[in-house]
Amino acid sequence: MTAAPDAGVSARVSESLLRTLGGADYVDPAVFAAECERIFEAGWFCAVHASDLPEPGSFRTVQVGRESILLTRSRRGELRGFFNVCRHRGAQICTEPSGQARRSFQCPYHAWTYDFDGRLVAAPNLTSMPDVGREEYGLRRVHVREWLGYVWVCLAEEPASFETTVEQEILDRLGAMSNLEAYDVASLQVGRRITYDVAANWKLIVENFMECYHCATIHPELTEVLPEFADGLAAQFFVNHGASFGEGIEGFTVDGRVGLERLPGLTSDRDRKYYAITIKPQVFVNLVPDHVIFHRMFPMGPDRTVVECDWLYLPEVVASGADLSASVELFDRVNRQDFEACERCQPAMSSRAYADGGVLVPSEHHIALFHDWVASHVR
Amino acid sequence: MIRICSTDDVVPGEGLRITSTVPPIAVFRTEDDEFFALDDTCTHQDASLADGWLEGCRVECPLHASTFDLRTGAVDEPPARLPVRAHEVEVRDGEVFVTLSTAVPHLPPGVTLGAS
Numbered sequence A: 001m002t003a004a005p006d007a008g009v010s011a012r013v014s015e016s017l018l019r020t021l022g023g024a025d026y027v028d029p030a031v032f033a034a035e036c037e038r039i040f041e042a043g044w045f046c047a048v049h050a051s052d053l054p055e056p057g058s059f060r061t062v063q064v065g066r067e068s069i070l071l072t073r074s075r076r077g078e079l080r081g082f083f084n085v086c087r088h089r090g091a092q093i094c095t096e097p098s099g100q101a102r103r104s105f106q107c108p109y110h111a112w113t114y115d116f117d118g119r120l121v122a123a124p125n126l127t128s129m130p131d132v133g134r135e136e137y138g139l140r141r142v143h144v145r146e147w148l149g150y151v152w153v154c155l156a157e158e159p160a161s162f163e164t165t166v167e168q169e170i171l172d173r174l175g176a177m178s179n180l181e182a183y184d185v186a187s188l189q190v191g192r193r194i195t196y197d198v199a200a201n202w203k204l205i206v207e208n209f210m211e212c213y214h215c216a217t218i219h220p221e222l223t224e225v226l227p228e229f230a231d232g233l234a235a236q237f238f239v240n241h242g243a244s245f246g247e248g249i250e251g252f253t254v255d256g257r258v259g260l261e262r263l264p265g266l267t268s269d270r271d272r273k274y275y276a277i278t279i280k281p282q283v284f285v286n287l288v289p290d291h292v293i294f295h296r297m298f299p300m301g302p303d304r305t306v307v308e309c310d311w312l313y314l315p316e317v318v319a320s321g322a323d324l325s326a327s328v329e330l331f332d333r334v335n336r337q338d339f340e341a342c343e344r345c346q347p348a349m350s351s352r353a354y355a356d357g358g359v360l361v362p363s364e365h366h367i368a369l370f371h372d373w374v375a376s377h378v379r
Numbered sequence B: 001m002i003r004i005c006s007t008d009d010v011v012p013g014e015g016l017r018i019t020s021t022v023p024p025i026a027v028f029r030t031e032d033d034e035f036f037a038l039d040d041t042c043t044h045q046d047a048s049l050a051d052g053w054l055e056g057c058r059v060e061c062p063l064h065a066s067t068f069d070l071r072t073g074a075v076d077e078p079p080a081r082l083p084v085r086a087h088e089v090e091v092r093d094g095e096v097f098v099t100l101s102t103a104v105p106h107l108p109p110g111v112t113l114g115a116s
């Protein structure tokens, strides 16, 4: 079990209760700007699935903090990430969320033209300006790496340690990296993707994902599959705790019917279990025997967050065209139920009645660690 | 005929801008190891065709994608409307020699002979 702190921002209110953050932390543009600067634009941020960039010139643009980031592959197929900002006079290079560039990225304003490594390869009159360095005036790069089949970016000049941040989150939750490796997430394919546009602050979504005090109330289907959630204790309350499927439940599906082909690396003790991990600040992962559900959050403003959720299966399952709907529908419903709850909270964050925030009951006390983590970055 | 560069100076599949001539020319080396030379400056705007995209026997202008025939300099479609000049190339002992065309070059607006 995770010990909850007594001090810090999450002061104890009484024997059972800890204080949450104040309402302003969920609506104040200055708070959001600080979070962008110190959290999203400073650490590692999970941007897209590697298969979103199938070949040289395939691109995605994503919002990372306050920055638009352009992701692509070089002519040799290597991942590349750039600030989506023309070095001439700042026009956004790509305005589409995704696509395939033919030869190069060309700014639509004055046609400064960059290759897939970001180098300035052409511009009107460039040959008569030999002092304009093609590397020097190339697109500004961000750090990029691939892990679990996803493309992670870091906008800091010097990249944060991946090991002590992202990988440490796995260790904290699952106890050992091997407990994740058993799922071989990188080998799985996106069987289904659903994008949710949520009118709520990103922290409300993280907090929601961390606790299960709400499960019996808003997640009837999930609680049917995982009856222990009715006690209000999330899998994330513990270390390496898998919530067991209920009796008669054959798979992690909307009606408990049998799921798809089991992931081959799993030992029998993980066979009928559900695990959940939060990789701060913007990734949630659910592990079940036959698939992995991978959420990436994109905070767009104090009161808006886009969540891209992928359902990952064995490549042969995806290739077979198997019906994924019963397994997708379970967590899609859970997501809609959760995001509706978050959207219900957002308007209250600016209420006078919530200026000092609310309280965390004991099964939510581990959320205080998240609040302390945010505060340690922003304050 | 003038010596322009060594064959090794040009990467297969790419072009090299040569500024020792007036106007500058571009030497192209195809993936099949054939050499061609054209005026380097696109006839539409001041862009270097050596920075363009070589495919088969054509080079695509890096700015607005008109393509030019490496053998004749003919342009396929707008925005460029006029051809560039093609120059005769000879490769001997690893050196590239060019006989410059005597035709009048079609330079884009604002670019004059002698501008480097």
Ligand code: FES
Pocket: A086, A087, A088, A089, A090, A091, A107, A108, A109, A110, A111, A112
């Ligand atoms: S702003 Fe991009 S070319 Fe001018």
Ligand code: FES
Pocket: B042, B043, B044, B045, B046, B047, B061, B062, B063, B064, B065, B066, B079, B080
């Ligand atoms: S500059 Fe060559 S086509 Fe426009």
Ligand SMILES: [Fe+2]
Pocket: A208, A209, A214, A215, A219, A334, A338
């Ligand atoms: Fe939930």
